[in-house]
Amino acid sequence: MNPDAIFDKLARRIEKYRDEMVDLQMKLCAIPAIAPSSGGEGEAKKAEFLADWLQANGFVDITLIKAPDLDAPAGYRPNILAYYRGRSQARTVWVMTHTDIVPPGELSLWRGDPFKAWVEKGRVYGRGVEDNQQDMVASLFAVKALKAEGIVPPSDIGIALVADEETGSRKGIDFVIKDVKVFRKQDLIVVPDAGNEHGTMIEVAEKSLLWLKFKTLGKQAHGSTPEKGVNSFKAASFLIAALNDLYKIYPVRDRLFDPPISTFEPTKKEANVPNVNTIPGEDVFYTDMRILPKVRLQDVERTIRQMAAKIERKHKVKITFEVQQKAPAAPPTSAQAPVVLALKKAVREVYHKDAKAMGIGGGTVAAIFRRAGIPAACWSKLDETAHQPNEYCIIDNMVGDAKVFGHIFLQE
Numbered sequence: 001m002n003p004d005a006i007f008d009k010l011a012r013r014i015e016k017y018r019d020e021m022v023d024l025q026m027k028l029c030a031i032p033a034i035a036p037s038s039g040g041e042g043e044a045k046k047a048e049f050l051a052d053w054l055q056a057n058g059f060v061d062i063t064l065i066k067a068p069d070l071d072a073p074a075g076y077r078p079n080i081l082a083y084y085r086g087r088s089q090a091r092t093v094w095v096m097t098h099t100d101i102v103p104p105g106e107l108s109l110w111r112g113d114p115f116k117a118w119v120e121k122g123r124v125y126g127r128g129v130e131d132n133q134q135d136m137v138a139s140l141f142a143v144k145a146l147k148a149e150g151i152v153p154p155s156d157i158g159i160a161l162v163a164d165e166e167t168g169s170r171k172g173i174d175f176v177i178k179d180v181k182v183f184r185k186q187d188l189i190v191v192p193d194a195g196n197e198h199g200t201m202i203e204v205a206e207k208s209l210l211w212l213k214f215k216t217l218g219k220q221a222h223g224s225t226p227e228k229g230v231n232s233f234k235a236a237s238f239l240i241a242a243l244n245d246l247y248k249i250y251p252v253r254d255r256l257f258d259p260p261i262s263t264f265e266p267t268k269k270e271a272n273v274p275n276v277n278t279i280p281g282e283d284v285f286y287t288d289m290r291i292l293p294k295v296r297l298q299d300v301e302r303t304i305r306q307m308a309a310k311i312e313r314k315h316k317v318k319i320t321f322e323v324q325q326k327a328p329a330a331p332p333t334s335a336q337a338p339v340v341l342a343l344k345k346a347v348r349e350v351y352h353k354d355a356k357a358m359g360i361g362g363g364t365v366a367a368i369f370r371r372a373g374i375p376a377a378c379w380s381k382l383d384e385t386a387h388q389p390n391e392y393c394i395i396d397n398m399v400g401d402a403k404v405f406g407h408i409f410l411q412e
């Protein structure tokens, strides 16, 4: 049978699973897996349910990797790896999703019980149904469909269901990568935990993140006699204006990103004096900088120090800045990486759209693979309702994404 006919057969089978997929969503939704640090019990019960499901549906070599966590009632955070064997073991096509969810938040904003999923106009509603169960269920049923059709794919397929994504991944994929050496450079790693409504964004790169807190010390005085004090707010304002030159000093562009430049923005401002007629002696503001991977963070920090020194001399203030958060970008996955090309092909076939490799301003869990030297791409077709009240998953997206995974599984 030719490859197109095999895919058509698989896609038809996936289509038939629509109701079963919704049913699995509802069952998963009824087992809240909230991190202990967010007031939950962790993922142990959900993982147990999933391990049974994998066992019953033809997966092999199912392993449970327990990351110790004394704050979880089970004493660990569960990570599951499972396989469906292909003709060749030379590479594995992985789909990784996470089992944990965020708390529902303000319950009065929900139109129903966040843990009793409900269906309405082609959507499933409930906490976790989009983030990340939509694509978890999709990946599981893509494999189930292969088995039902008796198709042996060209390569091994790996399914990773990991914990702790919402609170830093230290007991999730980070632990798994360090604990077992199953992921290889030649593997295809799809992380369907970011995307857009058209399914056209393949996330391959991220900017570095640098959040700074600036403290400017002058001398407080009466508003009528500024010469007796040193206006910290005024000096800080000159510093903010000077920092805007960072855009000119680091003008590098990278069209992978939107916006294609590094950004250097003042954001938070702490209150200074409560009354109008006092010259403020202390000023605190913050900046949020998103810097292209090509630019070195230490260079930016050195430039900022020089700028601050200039303002200090001119305005007779003392300026200190400290890092609030600093996350150097992981090495990007190439826009030509096999995983990106495979996704593009599959998206064109299933959704009739051209997907594009892109960089984003914030980090994703794929960065953990990239730091370990393993290319990974984030992709999904979703409405981005994650973490919101009345989170939903469009059933067509869940079924469509299953076909995308199925298509990738069949690619040579």
Ligand SMILES: [Zn+2]
Pocket: 098, 131, 132, 165, 193, 386
């Ligand atoms: Zn997620």
